[in-house]
Amino acid sequence: MRILVSDDLAHEGIDILKQEFDVDVKTSLSEEQLMEIIQDYDALVVRSATKVTKNIIDKSNLKVIGRAGVGVDNIDVDSATRKGILVVNAPEGNTIAASEHTVALLMAAARNIPAAVASLKSKKWDRKSFVGVELRGKTLGVVGLGRIGKDVAYKAIGLGMNVLAYDPYVIKDHVENIHIKVADLETVIKEADFITFHVPLTKTTYHMIDKERISMMKDKVIIINCARGGIIDETALYDALVSGKVAACALDVFEHEPPLESPLIDLPNVIATPHLGASTAEAQVNVAVDVAKDIIRALKGEMVKNP
Numbered sequence: 577m578r579i580l581v582s583d584d585l586a587h588e589g590i591d592i593l594k595q596e597f598d599v600d601v602k603t604s605l606s607e608e609q610l611m612e613i614i615q616d617y618d619a620l621v622v623r624s625a626t627k628v629t630k631n632i633i634d635k636s637n638l639k640v641i642g643r644a645g646v647g648v649d650n651i652d653v654d655s656a657t658r659k660g661i662l663v664v665n666a667p668e669g670n671t672i673a674a675s676e677h678t679v680a681l682l683m684a685a686a687r688n689i690p691a692a693v694a695s696l697k698s699k700k701w702d703r704k705s706f707v708g709v710e711l712r713g714k715t716l717g718v719v720g721l722g723r724i725g726k727d728v729a730y731k732a733i734g735l736g737m738n739v740l741a742y743d744p745y746v747i748k749d750h751v752e753n754i755h756i757k758v759a760d761l762e763t764v765i766k767e768a769d770f771i772t773f774h775v776p777l778t779k780t781t782y783h784m785i786d787k788e789r790i791s792m793m794k795d796k797v798i799i800i801n802c803a804r805g806g807i808i809d810e811t812a813l814y815d816a817l818v819s820g821k822v823a824a825c826a827l828d829v830f831e832h833e834p835p836l837e838s839p840l841i842d843l844p845n846v847i848a849t850p851h852l853g854a855s856t857a858e859a860q861v862n863v864a865v866d867v868a869k870d871i872i873r874a875l876k877g878e879m880v881k882n883p
């Protein structure tokens with residue numbers, strides 16, 4: 577059996593794969609380059625850079641595709657499934673990294689930290705421009721209460737925030753016992769002072785936050801998105817940031833990455849990081865190890881953990 581790793585994967589994961597099978601690491605391949613070599617492999621392991629398109633899948637004899645991370649939106653799962661190729665991911669290993677980055681951005685936005693740092697580094701002693709707002713006693717709207725959303729909610733409760741969450745799949749009593757109030761999406765976005773998103777990008781969540789939903793939000797709301805670009809309509813968000821309806825937002829993800837042409841990143845009330853949610857040393861090892869173990873299980877015909 578031969579495995580192709582086409583994105584940078586922590587060596588701990590590659591070492592596990594190498595104990596069982598032949599592994600090639602070839603990164604930064606174009607779709608055409610990948611199509612030329614993919615027939616030689618039984619398994620493909622990616623992070624987010626490789627887009628596993630229908631063209632690649634159709635050319636392949638793959639048995640399994642592994643995603644070292646949560647989101648599988650860079651893999652054409654429908655085409656893979658039609659071809660009988662199993663897709664596995666690693667949904668647990670970067671939960672803490674993503675939730676900690678969310679809280680970091682929440683605080684950075686509430687206290688204008690990036691702008692204040694830039695100001696002082698440009699040799700200005702300006703304290704008046706950077707008066708922030710406190711988190712304690714404010715309502716955090718959490719859209720999506722999966723592993724990451726729930727962990728963000730726990731941390732926010734620890735900071736003295738009220739958490740109001742929307743998730744169509746969550747059992748209300750279950751989370752209300754732990755002080756997370758559950759409501760429908762409209763109520764959450766109308767009542768929250770800060771809103772954070774933790775849903776995958778699917779046909780249903782694409783532009784779930786549009787002009788109309790932004791208009792329902794409180795004036796001066798602060799928005800955090802460490803989930804996926806595409807959940808929020810970026811044109812509507814831009815307009816709301818310019819008008820002041822949305823006081824600030826902190827974005828780790830963009831509809832098109834890298835977002836170097838996006839006017840959003842030039843706005844003074846936007847904090848932007850380059851998709852760093854899962855970028856901790858710990859998380860990269862966790863997801864590499866988890867996906868490697870599932871690839872081996874799949875190639876040996878055993879039950880996988882994260883199909």
Ligand code: MLT
Pocket residue numbers: 623624644645646647648670803853854
């Ligand atoms: C994920 O889906 O696991 C994160 O967004 C991190 C990544 O894309 O690498």
